[in-house]
Amino acid sequence: MSMTFADLSLAPALLSALAEAGYVTPTPIQAQSIPLLLEGRDLLGMAQTGTGKTASFALPLLHRLAASPRPAPRNGARVLVLAPTRELVSQIADGFESFGRHLNISVTTIFGGVSQMHQTNALRDGVDIIVAAPGRLLDLVSQGLCDLSQLEALVLDEADQMLDMGFAKPIERIVATLPQDRHTVLLSATMPKSIATLAESLLRDPAKVEIAPPSTTVDRIEQSVMFVDAANKKTALLELLRTPGIGQAVVFTLQKNIANEVCTFITEAGFTAEALHGNKSQGQRERALDAFRAGTAQVLVATDIAARGIDVDTVTHVFNHDLPSLPESYVHRIGRTGRAGRTGFAITLCDAEQRAWLRDVEREIGRSLSVHEDHPWHSEEARNSTMRPPLLGGTPPKEVKPQEKRVRKVWTEEEKQAARAAAKAAGGAA
Ligand code: AMP
Numbered sequence: 001m002s003m004t005f006a007d008l009s010l011a012p013a014l015l016s017a018l019a020e021a022g023y024v025t026p027t028p029i030q031a032q033s034i035p036l037l038l039e040g041r042d043l044l045g046m047a048q049t050g051t052g053k054t055a056s057f058a059l060p061l062l063h064r065l066a067a068s069p070r071p072a073p074r075n076g077a078r079v080l081v082l083a084p085t086r087e088l089v090s091q092i093a094d095g096f097e098s099f100g101r102h103l104n105i106s107v108t109t110i111f112g113g114v115s116q117m118h119q120t121n122a123l124r125d126g127v128d129i130i131v132a133a134p135g136r137l138l139d140l141v142s143q144g145l146c147d148l149s150q151l152e153a154l155v156l157d158e159a160d161q162m163l164d165m166g167f168a169k170p171i172e173r174i175v176a177t178l179p180q181d182r183h184t185v186l187l188s189a190t191m192p193k194s195i196a197t198l199a200e201s202l203l204r205d206p207a208k209v210e211i212a213p214p215s216t217t218v219d220r221i222e223q224s225v226m227f228v229d230a231a232n233k234k235t236a237l238l239e240l241l242r243t244p245g246i247g248q249a250v251v252f253t254l255q256k257n258i259a260n261e262v263c264t265f266i267t268e269a270g271f272t273a274e275a276l277h278g279n280k281s282q283g284q285r286e287r288a289l290d291a292f293r294a295g296t297a298q299v300l301v302a303t304d305i306a307a308r309g310i311d312v313d314t315v316t317h318v319f320n321h322d323l324p325s326l327p328e329s330y331v332h333r334i335g336r337t338g339r340a341g342r343t344g345f346a347i348t349l350c351d352a353e354q355r356a357w358l359r360d361v362e363r364e365i366g367r368s369l370s371v372h373e374d375h376p377w378h379s380e381e382a383r384n385s386t387m388r389p390p391l392l393g394g395t396p397p398k399e400v401k402p403q404e405k406r407v408r409k410v411w412t413e414e415e416k417q418a419a420r421a422a423a424k425a426a427g428g429a430a
Helices: 012-020 028-038 053-067 086-099 117-124 134-142 159-164 168-175 193-202 215-219 230-241 256-268 282-294 304-309 327-334 352-365 413-429
Strands: 043-046 077-082 107-110 127-132 153-156 183-188 207-210 221-227 248-252 273-276 299-302 315-320 344-350 370-372
Touching (some): 012 053, 012 086, 043 053, 053 127, 053 183, 107 134, 134 168, 168 193, 230 256, 327 344, 327 352
Parallel strands (some): 107 127, 221 370
16 A cells, blocks of 8 residues: 555644645655654755655654744744745745644745835744745845744755855855754755755755656656747647647746737637736736636746746646747746646747757757647748747846857759759659
């Protein structure tokens, strides 16, 4: 018989909350991490979103808080979770609140882009759990508005992304204010040297848990590409959205204005859709995500900024209206489907200008995508294109992979004649 949460010796209040959330069987990372964290071991976990990693630390930490009740320290907290983006911060806090609903536990979120007054008010009397993005938290710590000297446990979630986003220094400065004697968990989707070094400086004799390398989620996603002309993309997308069997879909676009255009286009065609991108205020982004989570919006049209934060199990399809300019974004985008063990579909629309980016993506994932040809918009021109990809405005991305040198073919006179003859022969035969 497979293991259930009841086998993990969690507090009854947590088991009830899990049952109410419909969780029965722990995922592999939960089955492995929860007993170790209940024992108080430090943990180094390699796992990405979609594996159930949030519950893997939230449940044992809630259990430990409840097992040794004490007032939360003024201006501080008993548990701190650091995460890279405000979307992830909110999601983790929602997880703590949902699992801890039958416990008397307070949770607060801290991130930038919104007024800090609310956050400092929430902190004044102390909270059990802070979930924070490192930048704003460090601001509050530096202003003396947050005191973490009584902290009992620290979690760093998606540590690799935090380092990628330049949070190494803020993390270091926050950690310098924490007590040495604490319980620490570090989770990361990848384990580059920088993470190994960070882990060494933060963790004491950590247990190691490694779950499902990123390809496992991707393996559950059926990926394909349709070659279409740029002018036909919106219509093709609309037809795809009308395919029976689509639950909820995320559409990715290259730029904010395209996200808005696509959102308007499909809304006018009768879909409920929300756009999510960096030009939207925090409130608008939260409302869009809430509507999508609640199912009142069937389609979310997003730019890459939002890719990591979208965690909705019912997403059956990801459509790439545009290829991403950075191949690794493709992997984050398609990871919005195929969650919680389900199968997902990712269909990419590729026009002539973005053809080179498709090659980059295929190199990144180590395989070529299967091509859908059987549709009215199929474009051989897009498929065979050797055009340069568009130059994007704004600041260039931090890490641009060197582009392959593209050699433009120069035709010799003999080749031109041979090609003309072949064309004539083909025309004559038809
Ligand atoms: P995470 O990796 O924490 O982002 O979790 C991915 C998704 O899996 C979340 O939306 C959870 O609701 C869901 N999930 C996590 N653990 C379980 C479980 N044991 N049973 C069912 N669903 C789960």
